[in-house]
Amino acid sequence: MITIGITGGVGAGKSTVLDFLEQEYQAYVMKADEIGHLVMEPGQSCYEPVIALFGKQVIKNDKTIDRRLVSDVVFSHPDMLEKLNHIIHPAVKEYIRRQLALKKEEEQRICVVEAALLLEDHYEEFCDTVWYIHTDSEIRIRRLMESRGYTREKSMSIIASQAPEEFFRTHTDYVVTNNTDLEDTWQQIREGIKKYEAL
Structure with a gap:
């Protein structure tokens, strides 16, 4: 592979x-941006840490995180962007590593x-x-x-x-x-x- x-x-x-x-x-294609969204979904590894960072106001009615609101906050607060990246980037890498191991087994x-x-x-x-x-x-x-x-x-x-x-x-x-x-x-x-x- x-x-x-x-x-x-x-x-x-x-x-x-x-x-x-x-x-x-x-x-088999993986886009870091899309995975970044995926790991913020309810039940995924970054969901709770992101809410802890930004507060409950970023939770929409359907329990998903309001990414537009998060984006607005980090746009004007570089320190928050850095904190968000520290949560998201390791999770995205971990997800990609797991998928690559899986695809290798499947002989992709x-x-x-x-x-x-x-x-x-x-x-x-x-x-x-x-x-x-x-x-x-x-x-x-x-x-x-x-x-x-x-x-x-x-x-x-x-x-x-x-x-x-x-x-x-x-x-x-x-x-x-x-x-x-x-x-x-x-x-x-x-x-x-x-x-x-x-x-």
Whole structure:
């Protein structure tokens, strides 16, 4: 089994790459963001600690945590964001590790872990290879404006707040350029898989 870590800035089209790996290679895909939501569900490991941190006002009528309210609080209180991350990140990693062990037993051929902060949070610890999805910033800005309705200024400031391209290129094993030619993107993914399988 190989585990591929996928990272890249916002608007790089990581989901497009994940969808292709799922369809073409039947890869088992895990997204750190989605798992972060999952571990906050009632009965899951982060549910009680998050309520203890933010107070009972974050519990909605259906007993789930109001993530929008949590998000509003951490947006204006960096210290609360740090505390929240200390609760969520270890739980997400633990969940991924358990799933990888399970998939190995099931003889899954390819597993993929996607996280925006994959390198910063050291997810590469359980990845065999880490891929950086690169997209020209002009295309990323356009995608964010189209898909999320952001202004050009907001799109540019989000991109500027993320790690620079050199950081990604220095700390990853393989780069997939995902601009506008999807056939070219698919070809690079196939080559990346072949390259790894040949090792």
